[in-house]
Amino acid sequence: MMTPQENGPPRYIKNPWFNVLLGEHSTRSMKDLRYEISSLRLRASSFAPKPRRAAPRREDLCHHPQDKPTTHWASEMEVQPALSPLSSQAVYRRGNECCFLYTFPLQNINSWEPFRRKFEAIEEEIDLDYLMQTSRRLAYDMSIHSGIGGIIYMYYELNNITGDLNYLLTAARLADKQVTHRHMGRDRPSFLRGHVGFCAVALPVLAKAGELNEKKEQYLCDGVEQPRSEFFAWDPSTTVSNELMYGRAGYVWALLWLRQQQDIVNPREGGARRREWASEEDIRKGVALILDVGKQGARSKRAKELFNKNPPPLFWQWHAKCYLGMAHGMAGILAVLIMARKYLPSESDLRDFILPTVDCIVAQQFRSYNFPMYAGSRSDSLVQWCHGAPGITLLLLLAEKVSREILGMGYMTQALKCGEVRHL
Template sequence: MDSSIALNLENERHFRNPFLENVADGARAVSREWLLQKLETLTERISSQKIPKEENGKIGPYVGSSGIAYSLVKASSKLGQSQSNLSDYIRTLLATESDYAKKSSDSHKCRYLTGPLGFFTVRAIADFYLTNETDVASLSSHFRKLLPTVLSSNIEEFEMLNGRAGFLASLLELRTHFGQQLLSDSEVRQVLDFMVKSGRKYSEKCNSSASLMYEWHDKEYLGAAHGVSGIYQMMLSFWDLLDASAKSNLKQSVDWLMDTQFPSGNFPSSSHRIGGKDELVHWCHGAPGVLQMLIVAYLVLKNDKYLKSAEKCAKLIWARGILHKGPGICHGVAGNGYAFLLLYRLTQNEKYLSMAKAFAFILMVPSFGKSARTPDHKWSLFEGWSGALCFLADLLEPEKAQFPLVPICFN
């Protein structure tokens, strides 16, 4: 296929999908050989960089050097021995961030994607990759030390990036890698109970239509990064630890959120935009992130309405998901491509795998690099090319695909 396809802006936010009417055309070039070649090339590009100044000094895998390390670990697992020289670079990335993480205040130590807990999580995964060993007792001890902070009313955040949902995501991520619980059920239940009680209290105070509602910086966000979608997703992931009343509240809240879906398939970014402008198609705000919560709801609650809502999201992402903002997974093409990849893993519908491949193809054509905005943190995991690297790696084994650091329990 001609790699010189033109990308034309449909509006300031996204490019027109050149394969809108023919998914197969976009996927045709993306063979296993193509993926391996692109994965190796991008891995070399990223690992040949000096530790980027804009990522240096940031804590957490969102834009910190630990996120780059995470992507290289993931790529290396697919490329095998040909990339064994990456080990030193991965260690250097982690050592750089370690110095900053140690200086974090106690109140920030439980922050996940933008804080020390995320660094700690990635370091544990990288150590396992580099040494084939893991100290589960030490990991468990670390989480137990964080529990009093997580359960303190002084910590106001509940969302994925900085709050309690991120704490649960870290536990889930490490469980998927090591196959072991790092906290007891009763300890995790304490976190869930705190989240449920706080969500009820805020909902009653603000007369919310959702039984469980949360705010971040005085706004009721609905998306995956700062909003209730990410919070609900993590609570659903620990469904068996919730009592009957909490389950009822959570299901009602998930159904309420699903009912805010625009006719287009998108979701509003916050409660005050319900029924308003339909704009953002990002993992952080909009359908791509909510889709992942809907997949978990479908797996847990066994109701087809959640799958239908997720598939409506996918149709919207196919039309409006080639974002001008860049390649990343938070608000970029790779993050939107993950929506198709995860739906494929759930449904085994080849259409979604083809859509994911088409987004990968677009991501790697020269015209995208020239036309898309250069992210503020060009090589980072959530904003930059390290997120794209994870997406390419997961396309090699789509039956095992997971959105970076926010896993779904498919089994």
């Protein structure tokens, strides 16, 4: 990774692990480095002016992994599988120093405390209310992946972890403003992209904050339920994909996450809820359809060609390629199926179809411990959440527990190898 210079032409950062959970792989100028909070990317020039603060002490900064050349920094990460797709992450710049904050799914307040001061320093640099009024990106992007939905999700998770009411109030204020004053788009109905993810996050946020009235609940539930007819229709000619970022797996993920949150935020009273935010029937339909498409794909001529006449039990394509990664490939679809294992049509689906397909992905691993973008590719260049070892690591961690329960053996060895990608 290149470092900035005080004089001379601008240098560039090219760090494929920068957004290890979101999969961003970008090259950016140090003079135009973007602040990042959750999944929102904002230009520093658009920030509202604020009084200058004293520069943070060097010991308070998270140093770049190159500061410890003898230890591969990826091996030091503690990545824990979670149903939630994101966690708080940000980048903070002061002069020529950059502070990269990686916060993986946090389990309790003790795991949050080391990052609190750094996060608060970033908050002081960003005026969200000002940006809500001036940023064209916020005006159109409500998604968790790259819009205001990701910020709302982050504050909601921080409230769950720390119990700090201010985080919940901030999340509720942002969500309420979107519901009240913005028209909701109908594109890309999956958890990470589009309106479904925002609606799925806004429902528990507003309910927990006591701001969810009947009108808002109806509006948000309609936003979640609207894609059902399109996504759950079996039509081989349809353009609906099965991958995580834009397809059926992403929609099932939204339903899974929303149902989990409803059990926490809106538990049953007297044996029944006023309204179900996500029904078991919808989740079962989505899971069954994804499995059917995968089984049919495994019988195709294309699957046999790519896997030397020994195709995996499940096979999906996106844009005519068998992608392997988390965002658009088999890893993301399999991860959702594992998380939805109690909704599988048969108990044997996990043992006979899902885990053997995970084995086929593991067999594609390079000697560098990275993975190709798609089956049949020999290119070993992308190390992202979208494509490569980082996303597949999360699949292996999810498969580890269920595999040990069923087969008595897991994937921890392979997951640890993913943290030692050699060519970074």
